[in-house]
Amino acid sequence: xxxxxxxxxxxxxxxxxxxxxxxxxxxxxxxxxxxxxxxxxxxxxxxxxxxxxxxxxxxxxxxxxxxxxxxxxxxxxxxxxxxxxxxxxxxxxxxxxxxxxxxxxxxxxxxxxxxxxxxxxxxxxxxxxxxxxxxxxxxxxxxxxxxxxxxxxxxxxxxxxxxxxxxxxxxxxxxxxxxxxxxxxxxxxxxxxxxxxxxxxxxxxxxxxxxxxxxxxxxxxxxxxxxxxxxxxxxxxxxxxxxxxxxxxxxxxxxxxxxxxxxxxxxxxxxxxxxxxxxxxxxxxxxxxxxxxxxxxxxxxxxxx
DNA sequence: GCGTCCAGGTCTACC
DNA sequence: GGTAGACCTGGACGC
Numbered sequence: 001x002x003x004x005x006x007x008x009x010x011x012x013x014x015x016x017x018x019x020x021x022x023x024x025x026x027x028x029x030x031x032x033x034x035x036x037x038x039x040x041x042x043x044x045x046x047x048x049x050x051x052x053x054x055x056x057x058x059x060x061x062x063x064x065x066x067x068x069x070x071x072x073x074x075x076x077x078x079x080x081x082x083x084x085x086x087x088x089x090x091x092x093x094x095x096x097x098x099x100x101x102x103x104x105x106x107x108x109x110x111x112x113x114x115x116x117x118x119x120x121x122x123x124x125x126x127x128x129x130x131x132x133x134x135x136x137x138x139x140x141x142x143x144x145x146x147x148x149x150x151x152x153x154x155x156x157x158x159x160x161x162x163x164x165x166x167x168x169x170x171x172x173x174x175x176x177x178x179x180x181x182x183x184x185x186x187x188x189x190x191x192x193x194x195x196x197x198x199x200x201x202x203x204x205x206x207x208x209x210x211x212x213x214x215x216x217x218x219x220x221x222x223x224x225x226x227x228x229x230x231x232x233x234x235x236x237x238x239x240x241x242x243x244x245x246x247x248x249x250x251x252x253x254x255x256x257x258x259x260x261x262x263x264x265x266x267x268x269x270x271x272x273x274x275x276x277x278x279x280x281x282x283x284x285x286x287x288x289x290x291x292x293x294x295x296x297x298x299x300x301x302x303x304x305x
Numbered sequence: 306g307c308g309t310c311c312a313g314g315t316c317t318a319c320c
Numbered sequence: 321g322g323t324a325g326a327c328c329t330g331g332a333c334g335c
């Protein structure tokens with residue numbers, strides 16, 4: 001089976017980055033927690049649909065091993081393309097030095113650097129992250145998984161089973177009615193179709209939103225301008241795009257604030273939660289997410305890799 | 306099996 | 321700027 005080693009920086013921890021939030025359970029990712037393997041059905045720009053497999057057991061200091069199925073051999077161009085996508089997904093180039101320095105001042109957050117947490121798994125494309133984030137709004141996590149599973153079946157097939165994430169062009173080519181009959185996204189179906197159409201016809205260049213020179217406020221404004229993306233969804237997208245100066249307060253965050261931070265007393269409103277995270281400045285969004293993940297990361301089932 | 310209630314964010318209309 | 325009600329799905333519950 002073809003494969004290659006993807007270089008990683010000294011502070012990179014593979015498994016904490018994989019299970020950093022629920023994205024690893026949403027297709028075309030697949031996460032085997034028992035075996036500690038991350039897989040993804042991935043479509044290359046030349047049209048080939050492959051399956052990437054990354055075992056935590058083979059992630060060592062300085063690199064992770066990526067196996068590629070569904071193709072006889074790999075060209076340098078394909079390796080570079082896969083590497084670029086995975087580097088983005090695993091935030092391999094994210095510099096967390098300032099973040100770790102900040103949280104190290106708070107005993108409550110000492111565990112974050114110790115476990116190597118802080119990188120968030122995202123999709124290789126902004127388009128895919130937008131769709132999945134839309135599917136997290138006003139619904140349960142179980143429904144988010146089901147909507148994602150259904151939309152992914154619209155992508156090109158992998159010979160070994162499964163599908164790559166569909167392109168915006170594919171969704172835009174369907175009628176709103178057909179798309180929603182398939183995806184069952186409810187009222188979100190209109191927003192999904194509109195998003196796909198605007199990207200497909202060139203009106204929106206969402207992949208450029210990853211540009212590191214784009215100010216956080218500008219990215220936030222652009223995401224909020226999308227139908228279906230309110231404060232929570234925009235805050236979530238900003239984290240996935242590498243900006244952490246916004247919160248993404250949802251029902252889970254409110255519960256965590258009440259139970260883990262505020263001695264069982266619910267915040268009187270979201271402003272109270274915002275005020276708590278204010279001292280963490282440009283990293284406040286990441287600190288808030290670390291609070292949500294704390295129990296999982298500290299649980300018996302978790303071991304750093 | 307059927308009906309009702311509920312949870313989850315965002316949008317729109319209205320004040 | 322703040323608030324109420326609608327949006328949609330599917331699980332839980334009562335009958």
